[in-house]
Amino acid sequence: MAVTVAVVLLTTAFVIVVALLAAAGAGKLARMDSASYPTALTRAAATFAAVVTLGAVVAGTLTPLLT
Structure with a gap:
């Protein structure tokens, strides 16, 4: 149980970090343009x-396959 909670929290944190990096890149590219x-x-x-959203869709798709 504790391992599952840890995996969910780490995965959520990873998705948020990736989303923030992608948003920063998109904002920077928009300013360079x-x-x-x-x-x-708005673009960021x-x-x-x-x-x-993509992370949620992938998680929702993989959940039935992994349980």
Whole structure:
């Protein structure tokens, strides 16, 4: 039980870190493309949401296969 909780917490933390890195990259690329700050922030937020959603979809897909 404790190992399962640890794995879930570590996986969640990993997905959030990857999402933050992807969002920072998307925001930086948007600024390098001469986008305004609100536009860059919007692109970064969309990227963050996409990565978190992808992580949730993968987890939901793999859960029945691993249990």
